[in-house]
Amino acid sequence: MTALHLWLRHETRTTERRTPLVPSDARRLVDAGVTVTVEDSPQRVFPAKEYEAVGCRPAEPGSWVTAPRDAVILGLKELPDQSPELIHRHVFFGHAYKGQPGAADLLRRFRAGGGTLLDLEYLVDDTGRRLVAFGFWAGYVGAALALLHHRDRLTAPLRPTAKDELDERLRAAAGEARALVIGALGRSGRGARTALMVAGVDPTCWDLAETRDLDRPALLDHELMVNTVLTTSPVPPFLTDKDLDDPGRRLRTVCDVTADVGSPLNLLPVYDTPTDWEHPVRRLREEPALELIAIDNLPSLLPLEASTDFSAGLTPLLADFEVGGAWGRCRGRFDTAVRELRSAEGESSDV
Numbered sequence: 183m184t185a186l187h188l189w190l191r192h193e194t195r196t197t198e199r200r201t202p203l204v205p206s207d208a209r210r211l212v213d214a215g216v217t218v219t220v221e222d223s224p225q226r227v228f229p230a231k232e233y234e235a236v237g238c239r240p241a242e243p244g245s246w247v248t249a250p251r252d253a254v255i256l257g258l259k260e261l262p263d264q265s266p267e268l269i270h271r272h273v274f275f276g277h278a279y280k281g282q283p284g285a286a287d288l289l290r291r292f293r294a295g296g297g298t299l300l301d302l303e304y305l306v307d308d309t310g311r312r313l314v315a316f317g318f319w320a321g322y323v324g325a326a327l328a329l330l331h332h333r334d335r336l337t338a339p340l341r342p343t344a345k346d347e348l349d350e351r352l353r354a355a356a357g358e359a360r361a362l363v364i365g366a367l368g369r370s371g372r373g374a375r376t377a378l379m380v381a382g383v384d385p386t387c388w389d390l391a392e393t394r395d396l397d398r399p400a401l402l403d404h405e406l407m408v409n410t411v412l413t414t415s416p417v418p419p420f421l422t423d424k425d426l427d428d429p430g431r432r433l434r435t436v437c438d439v440t441a442d443v444g445s446p447l448n449l450l451p452v453y454d455t456p457t458d459w460e461h462p463v464r465r466l467r468e469e470p471a472l473e474l475i476a477i478d479n480l481p482s483l484l485p486l487e488a489s490t491d492f493s494a495g496l497t498p499l500l501a502d503f504e505v506g507g508a509w510g511r512c513r514g515r516f517d518t519a520v521r522e523l524r525s526a527e528g529e530s531s532d533v
């Protein structure tokens with residue numbers, strides 16, 4: 183039996199309805215002897231009473247700051263700014279290791295309080311492959327939005343929805359479309375293919391083998407493209423301004439699921455800011471028209487499915503919360519980031 187005390191916090195972003203732990207999985211952890219505290223959260227897709235019904239302890243939103251020191255605080259997105267010293271172990275997406283805005287400040291807060299960031303993005307197996315990710319639903323929603331827009335049936339602002347409702351809209355928009363999914367064998371790629379199939383569209387699927395010698399005319403001959411490629415080494419871009427200016431281009435709608443703006447590995451360097459729920463579509467060219475969707479929080483639009491899937495992957499890892507293995511690698515990445523921060527600040531490199 184483990185002495186783990188898990189504390190599920192309220193998400194501060196009002197649009198964030200997802201949770202990394204759903205009630206049915208919380209029950210599994212409680213049954214395994216884990217103490218699970220769940221903060222009330224008005225927007226979470228599962229009400230607090232469903233967690234209480236399976237044996238979780240209730241808590242007020244934001245009360246994790248006063249949680250016992252040994253509690254592991256679980257969340258998805260950013261921590262609120264109050265509490266300059268972070269004393270706990272925190273499991274969430276910290277976005278703190280690639281020099282992102284606010285990254286150094288967050289690491290400093292951990293360093294000041296002696297806490298630890300266990301970043302979900304760095305929870306990987308021994309080959310470096312991520313163990314929990316929202317990719318499938320990012321691809322699903324991205325392709326669905328692209329298809330709906332292509333059919334002139336996308337309305338803004340976007341709002342979180344249920345899969346049944348989205349699928350109904352996709353079926354109502356069914357018909358021929360020449361669609362291309364790049365990165366088709368990955369998590370997001372599979373999601374994109376699945377959504378397009380719901381709309382009766384059988385996309386062309388490219389992955390590593392098909393882009394090694396990129397056939398640009400073939401790419402531009404598709405009406406709709408969904409980019410879901412996660413690359414770790416530089417490769418030539420899939421689209422350039424020159425391609426966009428090609429008068430023979432049939433491509434009209436692009437969804438960049440990676441929304442990798444500003445990264446040196448960006449494969450679609452034809453725009454410089456993502457789009458969002460208020461304004462999901464941006465016109466990049468007038469004649470012939472080319473429109474872009476590049477939203478960086480796609481799975482939040484399907485909070486129930488995204489949460490359920492993510493929680494199913496995370497729960498066995500939480501049940502086996504330990505020093506070594508995936509959590510050890512995750513901790514090691516945090517230690518490295520703190521050392522890097524120290525040496526950037528000219529201090530001793532000891533952690």
Ligand SMILES: NC(=O)c1ccc[n+]([C@@H]2O[C@H](COP(=O)([O-])OP(=O)(O)OC[C@H]3O[C@@H](n4cnc5c(N)ncnc54)[C@H](O)[C@@H]3O)[C@@H](O)[C@H]2O)c1
Pocket residue numbers: 315316317318320364365366367368369370371388389390391393394410411412413414417438439440441442477478479480481
């Ligand atoms: N927009 C959002 O809300 C959102 C949410 C989750 C994930 N994402 C992003 O989606 C992207 C994909 O994530 P994933 O979980 O699907 O990754 P993944 O590793 O499961 O899949 C990536 C795929 O890209 C393929 N690939 C790599 N290099 C390629 C190349 N040069 N040409 C063609 N294919 C290539 C890989 O073989 C793999 O099949 C990531 O950038 C991730 O950050 C975005």
